Amino acid sequence: MTAGSPTALVWLRRDLRLTDNPAIEFARHHAERVVLAYIHAPDEESPWAPGAASRWWLHHSLTSLQRDLEARGQRLIIRQGPSLAALRALVADTGAQTVVWNRLYEPATIARDKAVKAALRGDGITAESCNGALLFEPWTVQTDQGAPYRVFTPFWKRCMKTLADVGDPTPVPEFGKAPPAGLACLKLDALELLPRIPWDAGFKQAWQPGEAGAHSLVEVLSDSIVARYGETRNRPDLVGTSCLSPHLHFGEISPRQIVAALAPAGHDAASAAGTEAYIRELGWREFAHHLLFHFPATQTEPLDPKFANYRWENSPALLKAWQRGQTGYPIVDAGLRELWHTGWMHNRVRMIVASLLVKNCQVHWLEGARWFWDTLVDADLANNTSGWQWTAGCGADAAPYYRIFNPVLQSERFDPDCRYLRRWVPELKGLPDKWLPRPWEAPDHVLRAAGVELGRTYPRPVVDLRESRDKALAGYADLKRPA
Numbered sequence: 209m210t211a212g213s214p215t216a217l218v219w220l221r222r223d224l225r226l227t228d229n230p231a232i233e234f235a236r237h238h239a240e241r242v243v244l245a246y247i248h249a250p251d252e253e254s255p256w257a258p259g260a261a262s263r264w265w266l267h268h269s270l271t272s273l274q275r276d277l278e279a280r281g282q283r284l285i286i287r288q289g290p291s292l293a294a295l296r297a298l299v300a301d302t303g304a305q306t307v308v309w310n311r312l313y314e315p316a317t318i319a320r321d322k323a324v325k326a327a328l329r330g331d332g333i334t335a336e337s338c339n340g341a342l343l344f345e346p347w348t349v350q351t352d353q354g355a356p357y358r359v360f361t362p363f364w365k366r367c368m369k370t371l372a373d374v375g376d377p378t379p380v381p382e383f384g385k386a387p388p389a390g391l392a393c394l395k396l397d398a399l400e401l402l403p404r405i406p407w408d409a410g411f412k413q414a415w416q417p418g419e420a421g422a423h424s425l426v427e428v429l430s431d432s433i434v435a436r437y438g439e440t441r442n443r444p445d446l447v448g449t450s451c452l453s454p455h456l457h458f459g460e461i462s463p464r465q466i467v468a469a470l471a472p473a474g475h476d477a478a479s480a481a482g483t484e485a486y487i488r489e490l491g492w493r494e495f496a497h498h499l500l501f502h503f504p505a506t507q508t509e510p511l512d513p514k515f516a517n518y519r520w521e522n523s524p525a526l527l528k529a530w531q532r533g534q535t536g537y538p539i540v541d542a543g544l545r546e547l548w549h550t551g552w553m554h555n556r557v558r559m560i561v562a563s564l565l566v567k568n569c570q571v572h573w574l575e576g577a578r579w580f581w582d583t584l585v586d587a588d589l590a591n592n593t594s595g596w597q598w599t600a601g602c603g604a605d606a607a608p609y610y611r612i613f614n615p616v617l618q619s620e621r622f623d624p625d626c627r628y629l630r631r632w633v634p635e636l637k638g639l640p641d642k643w644l645p646r647p648w649e650a651p652d653h654v655l656r657a658a659g660v661e662l663g664r665t666y667p668r669p670v671v672d673l674r675e676s677r678d679k680a681l682a683g684y685a686d687l688k689r690p691a
């Protein structure tokens with residue numbers, strides 16, 4: 209403990225956990241009393257203030273954190289932003305001489321945090337930040353020429369050389385003295401995070417926001433998913449992935465906690481291969497953060513400047529049909545309905561729906577990214593931007609422009625028994641497996657027997673696959689021609 213500095217303030221943001229939290233560790237190390245505060249300041253994240261599904265998650269994650277703290281005789285202090293003013297007020301109220309937080313990596317949060325750090329230091333406060341979210345912070349990984357990486361495989365190869373150095377996760381610290389009694393604290397409901405129109409019924413069934421929920425998913429991952437992850441990760445009809453993305457986004461678990469939890473699973477060959485494949489997926493998250501940090505304009509601009517002048521058609525009708533899961537392509541509609549009902553969509557299906565919107569419908573990738581932003585519980589600027597730019601062909605290590613997913617073939621390959629389609633597009637469930645992914649090609653008597661009337665009970669395809677593919681390829685070919 210530093211003499212004369214008995215209280216440290218931890219500014220919690222997207223690190224809503226008590227275990228393996230470097231900012232809390234730092235505070236505990238430097239002070240007798242630790243005050244944990246959450247300051248609500250969504251405008252400071254503009255233009256990517258949290259969307260509706262994220263706000264739902266945040267409400268429940270904060271509830272869970274409050275409960276975990278109360279069980280330890282502590283409190284979470286909730287205040288409204290602006291962040292700097294709220295931190296200064298908290299410093300005055302608690303007498304804290306140290307303020308510490310875990311770093312974020314979006315352009316807006318970096319700018320805000322830098323300004324806050326400078327201002328607090330100007331006030332004579334010790335202001336520090338830690339890494340609580342990534343295995344490898346963006347500036348620690350560079351090519352031999354000292355540049356940021358733009359291709360995943362060499363990036364990850366470089367990272368893997370130092371994976372053993374990321375350190376061991378830490379347990380919940382002893383908190384010591386409770387925050388001063390009478391410290392002003394808003395009620396969580398005052399933040400109005402929950403939707404006014406209750407579209408979140410399915411979310412409650414699908415998720416358990418908070419640290420305990422994250423740890424129970426890690427248990428499922430290591431007990432029953434990781435050994436088969438290599439085969440099942442592309443199958444939306446199975447529970448083949450961890451569903452940890454919202455927990456990771458809100459920092460209810462750290463990536464190194466997941467890596468540590470999987471280490472004992474690597475004792476047989478299948479589990480070792482699955483663990484490697486899974487950690488590589490965490491690597492894509494690291495890579496996405498690396499890209500957003502080094503190329504901050506990609507939050508709205510294509511990484512590949514060739515695409516800046518691409519002439520998108522941006523049909524509002526096509527965008528609306530896509531958002532509503534009414535495109536006439538069952539795998540696409542299934543994904544968008546899964547998203548609406550649960551706040552999540554399987555990665556394979558994210559790629560398929562994004563490809564249809566951007567390539568076949570010729571709608572700007574940002575329109576899709578914005579819809580995901582509002583509806584995903586795991587909406588994450590780094591991962592969302594890289595996922596959309598990858599699919600659009602304009603990002604780093606992107607899918608080549610000529611790769612246009614065929615939603616029918618993808619459906620047949622990755623949902624072979626049509627279980628995913630039957631779950632999310634129940635109006636087609638009576639169709640045989642052969643026709644379900646392509647109802648517009650089914651003979652009339654088959655449609656009739658299944659009670660399907662195209663254009664009435666289920667839409668006809670909103671675009672023709674072959675025509676729209678040719679058009680997209682022609683558009684991309686134009687990009688390559690010198691002006």
Ligand SMILES: Cc1cc2nc3c(=O)[nH]c(=O)nc-3n(C[C@H](O)[C@H](O)[C@H](O)COP(=O)(O)OP(=O)(O)OC[C@H]3O[C@@H](n4cnc5c(N)ncnc54)[C@H](O)[C@@H]3O)c2cc1C
Pocket residue numbers: 441449450451452453454456457489490491492493494496553554555556558559562580584586587588589591592593594595596599
């Ligand atoms: C168009 C598009 C948009 C996307 N938007 C987001 C988003 O907003 N937020 C988000 O977390 N992921 C996004 N992804 C990546 C990926 O789809 C999700 O991370 C994954 O589906 C989450 O499910 P899971 O936790 O079961 O994944 P698992 O297969 O269990 O993977 C483990 C973890 O690795 C990370 N991860 C896996 N795949 C990727 C990837 N391709 N890129 C970056 N990180 C990855 C995630 O943190 C994930 O939780 C997007 C992908 C696409 C194609």
